[in-house]
Amino acid sequence: MNIELRQLRYFVAVAEEMHFGRAAAKLHMTQPPLSQTIQALEAALGTPLFLRSTRHIALTPAGQALLPEAQRLVLQALALPQLVQRAAAGASGHLSLAFVSIADYSVLPPYLREFRASHADVQIELREATSDVQLEALEKGQIDAGLLIPPLPDRLHAVLNYQKVLSEPLILAVPEALGARKKADMLASYKDLPLIIFPRKIAPALHDVILGRFRDEGLTPLIGQEAIQMQTIVGLVSAGMGIALVPQSVSNLKRPGVLYHALKPATATQNGSVEIGIAWRKDNASPVLQAFLKLLRN
Incomplete structure (x- = not known):
């Protein structure tokens, strides 16, 4: 069965107008080729779509069943150019x-x-x-x-x-219980606390920047825990498991029991940003x- 979109469009026009002459005018064509196209569609489907008389036409049950589906297909076809153009434009x-x-x-x-x-x-x-x-x-x-x-x-x-x-500086995340007793801008104040950090194989650059800040201040941190999720690291700080150096934007993660402190700016020899x-x-x-x-x- 080879049904063309043009045949369906002509069928819809006749079904909506219920008159071959008006449908032909709507389609900007003459009536004979329109009638021939409808007859070819009926032959392809193997059943009449219209009941014809000298004064009027009406849809057969087959025509009534076809009309909503044909209307849907015609409308989808009309939308194809816009659909393709939007996809090509990334919309x-x-x-x-x-x-x-x-x-x-x-x-x-x-x-x-x-x-x-x-x-x-x-x-x-x-x-x-x-x-x-x-x-x-x-x-x-x-x-x-x-x-x-x-x-x-x-x-x-x-x-x-x-x-x-984006590039942003590191800040210090500490358990709230310690936040009021330590100098927030000096890592040395927290040298006795375990460091919670990303595993190096997961984020080597971040890992090295964090350890570099300690090294540049003459400190060797005790790594207490490793975690691959930032919310897990902050959660461990909240639980009092240690401290962490995190990107500044992580301070948007408000977790009870955690205080965030700015570090002193990195020197010219330090890479203090992520x-x-x-x-x-x-x-x-x-x-x-x-x-x-x-x-x-x-």
Whole structure:
């Protein structure tokens, strides 16, 4: 069976007008080819669609059953150009985005709000994951982009693009019970407390920056716990398990029993900040991804 969209469009016009002459005028054509097209459609379907007399026409039961479906198909076909154009412009489609936990307290919420405001028809799939997991997913093409902590492994430089999004200083998170008795701007005041930190293989840059702050002050911290989620680290601080150096935006995570203190500024020889950036495959030409990257650049 070979039914053309044109045949359905002609059928809908006749069914809505209930008159071949008026339907032909509506379609900007003459009546004979319209009648021939309807007859060809009936032949293809194997049943009459109209009851015809010299004075009027009416839909057969088969015609009544076909009309709503034909109307739906015609309307869908009319919407196809806009659908395709919106997808080509990145206004609709799908975006798979992974993020490290610290991005949830800084760049992720405002960027998502702005992107959703201008791309309401884009389906966004979010996945919280550590940087190493994101890099593996990017390499396999399982996600479109990842908000992660650099650096990228050398082997992935030919595969991935990277763009810096945010750099922020470290602050000190301490148990509230100790906050009033210590000098908040000196790590030496807390040298006797265990340090809660990310495992180095999960976030080597963040791990090294944290230990670098201690080293530059002549301190060797006692690592008491390792955790891969920022909320877990802050939770352990709340429980009195130790202290932590966290990105400044983590202070947005209000947890009872935790105080956040600014550290003295890093010196010229120190790297006292944590960077978050976005990585994506160089061969990913998704218009939706390009629209999201444009938002970040702006």
